[in-house]
Amino acid sequence: MDKEYQNYLESLIEWGGEKVKNKIQESSLPEEEKQHAIQQVVIWQNNIYEILKQEESDIDIDRLEDLRLAGENIFQEMRQPQTKDSVPYGKHQLPALPYQYNALEPYISEQIMRLHHTKHHQSYVNGLNKAEKALYIDKKDPPIKHWLREQAFHGSGHYLHTIFWFNMTPNSKKQPSGEILQQINKDFGSWNSFKKLFTDIAKSVEGNGWAVLVWSPRSGKLAIQSYEKHQFFQLPDTIPLLVLDVWEHAYYLQHQTDKVAYINNWWNVVNWDNVNDRFEEAKKLKWTLF
Numbered sequence: 117m118d119k120e121y122q123n124y125l126e127s128l129i130e131w132g133g134e135k136v137k138n139k140i141q142e143s144s145l146p147e148e149e150k151q152h153a154i155q156q157v158v159i160w161q162n163n164i165y166e167i168l169k170q171e172e173s174d175i176d177i178d179r180l181e182d183l184r185l186a187g188e189n190i191f192q193e194m195r196q197p198q199t200k201d202s203v204p205y206g207k208h209q210l211p212a213l214p215y216q217y218n219a220l221e222p223y224i225s226e227q228i229m230r231l232h233h234t235k236h237h238q239s240y241v242n243g244l245n246k247a248e249k250a251l252y253i254d255k256k257d258p259p260i261k262h263w264l265r266e267q268a269f270h271g272s273g274h275y276l277h278t279i280f281w282f283n284m285t286p287n288s289k290k291q292p293s294g295e296i297l298q299q300i301n302k303d304f305g306s307w308n309s310f311k312k313l314f315t316d317i318a319k320s321v322e323g324n325g326w327a328v329l330v331w332s333p334r335s336g337k338l339a340i341q342s343y344e345k346h347q348f349f350q351l352p353d354t355i356p357l358l359v360l361d362v363w364e365h366a367y368y369l370q371h372q373t374d375k376v377a378y379i380n381n382w383w384n385v386v387n388w389d390n391v392n393d394r395f396e397e398a399k400k401l402k403w404t405l406f
């Protein structure tokens with residue numbers, strides 16, 4: 117391996133050494149987030165070690181670039197851990213996996229995990245960033261529908277994959293326990309009948325899509341739903357605050373085909389106190405930002 121190149125890789129590992137971990141320990145982050153940050157650094161270092169062991173001719177330049185960006189992301193998060201309470205439009209990042217690429221073998225192969233995470237999920241992150249820049253920063257002229265479709269497609273991809281990676285672990289207990297088990301038994305009868313229904317729903321998805329266990333605050337119950345063709349203008353893992361029904365049944369008896377008149381009128385009856393209540397409740401839910 118080229119000496120200069122090896123020095124570069126070694127300096128990257130050194131950067132992620134004890135100094136960085138100590139800095140995380142000294143930060144005012146909650147304990148759980150500290151452990152998560154340290155774990156990310158360790159995984160990142162191990163990935164660089166992996167490359168160091170390779171022959172230079174076998175090194176995947178894209179992979180190295182992914183690692184460089186991942187390192188920068190970790191560094192960025194550490195520099196402003198206290199101030200970071202939102203992801204700026206167009207600045208979503210690929211979350212590091214909470215385990216090694218080969219950790220889920222033999223159930224899911226290293227090859228598929230690597231490709232799925234570094235290529236597919238990364239392209240959703242890039243696409244969402246592009247759509248958000250167009251919609252909220254550049255405010256590009258129509259076709260606005262194009263960017264909404266892009267936001268739904270890539271946003272669904274980013275948010276669902278982020279849940280998916282953290283939904284899995286190499287140390288699975290193989291069955292639920294605690295409160296989620298109690299709720300599953302209450303709503304679906306038993307763990308086995310839930311598992312069968314979830315499996316059947318997953319099998320029913322045609323082509324692209326997801327099987328999803330959701331909590332419905334509106335019914336106080338669990339439900340299972342397929343998110344087939346996730347690009348159809350849905351943004352999962354978000355909470356609706358204000359909705360406007362623009363189905364024809366909402367206005368045609370009064371306005372016939374004049375949808376715009378209906379929309380303009382509607383702004384006069386919005387209950388902003390209710391929207392604010394929903395917003396205050398929704399903001400109580402805090403998750404790690406990506």
Ligand SMILES: [Fe+2]
Nearest residue numbers: 232236237277
């Ligand atoms: Fe996927």
